[in-house]
Amino acid sequence: MTHFVRPRDLADPAVRLVAFHHAGGSAAAYFPLTRHLPADWDVLLLDLPGRGKRHAQPGLEDMDEIVAAVTVDVMPWADGTPLALFGHSLGAVVAFETARALEDRGAGPDWVGVSGRGAPGHETLTRLPDHQGSDTELLDRLRSMGGMPHQLDAVPAFRDRFLRLIRGDLRAVAGYRPDPHRAPLAAPLTVFCATDDDWSPRASMAPWARQTRARFAERVYSGGHFHFLGDAFAQFAADLTSEVRTALLAASRGAPSSVSRARASM
Numbered sequence: 001m002t003h004f005v006r007p008r009d010l011a012d013p014a015v016r017l018v019a020f021h022h023a024g025g026s027a028a029a030y031f032p033l034t035r036h037l038p039a040d041w042d043v044l045l046l047d048l049p050g051r052g053k054r055h056a057q058p059g060l061e062d063m064d065e066i067v068a069a070v071t072v073d074v075m076p077w078a079d080g081t082p083l084a085l086f087g088h089s090l091g092a093v094v095a096f097e098t099a100r101a102l103e104d105r106g107a108g109p110d111w112v113g114v115s116g117r118g119a120p121g122h123e124t125l126t127r128l129p130d131h132q133g134s135d136t137e138l139l140d141r142l143r144s145m146g147g148m149p150h151q152l153d154a155v156p157a158f159r160d161r162f163l164r165l166i167r168g169d170l171r172a173v174a175g176y177r178p179d180p181h182r183a184p185l186a187a188p189l190t191v192f193c194a195t196d197d198d199w200s201p202r203a204s205m206a207p208w209a210r211q212t213r214a215r216f217a218e219r220v221y222s223g224g225h226f227h228f229l230g231d232a233f234a235q236f237a238a239d240l241t242s243e244v245r246t247a248l249l250a251a252s253r254g255a256p257s258s259v260s261r262a263r264a265s266m
Contacts, residue, residue: 003053003073005045007034013042015244017084018074020091020098021045022116022226023173024142024166026052029088032229036237042081046073048094050165061168063093063176070094071101078107084244085109088192089199089225090169092117093176096211099187108187111247112212113240115192116225118204119211120178135163142166188215188247192236194227195220215250217243 004018005027017037019030027045034043048066050059060066077083083102087095092114099112189212193205202220209216219239221227228236 003047005047005053007031007043007045008039008041010040010042013081014038014040015084015248016042016044016077016081017086017244018044018046018077018095020070020085020087020094021048022089022091023169024162025091028052032233033237036234038241044077046070050168059165059168061171063097063172066094066172067097067101070098071105074098074102075105075107078102078109082248083109084111084113086113086115086240088115089117090173093173096185097178099185100182103186108185110187110251111190111244112185112187113190113192113243114208115228116194116197116200118200119207121180122204122207138163138167183213184210185212186214188212188217188250190217190219190243192219192221192228192239194223194225196223197225197227199225215247217246219243
């Protein structure tokens with residue numbers, strides 16, 4: 001049984017994009033994004049344990065365990081089709097660490113996109129919600145960031161389950177402390193950040209440049225942590241598509257892996 005939601009069943013896709021959701025989220029968060037991506041892209045939306053297609057499984061609260069499970073999920077899809085990984089917030093860490101794990105196995109992706117999460121080693125600049133605070137405090141903090149499920153207050157059982165799940169996700173992020181002396185990624189890396197993201201301010205995002213020895217790009221948007229939701233999805237998808245295609249074009253031309261540093265603001 002696959003743990004992915006796969007909106008399109010393509011036999012010979014031009015690109016395979018794997019997307020990882022934010023803390024407390026699920027694959028459903030990216031359904032609108034899929035509608036704006038190229039028709040010949042195979043899109044795999046992964047549910048982490050405890051939600052969506054894996055709702056019966058207990059959630060994981062350790063980043064190493066999450067990445068180990070995700071790497072097993074993704075490996076069968078690293079089959080020679082150009083592979084791109086993208087994640088937002090918690091998903092950014094999962095995408096980045098899964099990319100490293102795939103590279104260690106000789107199946108590294110062709111592009112990695114990270115959004116809404118400060119670079120490793122710059123955790124002091126990030127402002128995670130307190131997973132040890134009261135339910136009210138946690139919910140108030142999350143609502144201020146946006147991207148919350150609308151039905152929380154209407155269904156108490158759903159609210160309680162959501163709080164358990166997001167506390168576990170936040171514990172995994174809070175405990176994430178990678179080795180600062182590891183070699184950078186071989187894959188190109190694009191950072192997507194927002195001017196008013198209190199959780200991951202722009203100052204914590206730029207140092208992602210040191211996490212790749214290939215092309216680095218930074219795209220900056222107006223808005224907060226979930227700046228790409230709603231009407232902004234179409235433009236965000238266009239930018240993501242452009243970044244992946246730029247990376248693949250550079251690879252096809254054999255471009256040097258360590259010199260290009262691109263930045264674009266929206």
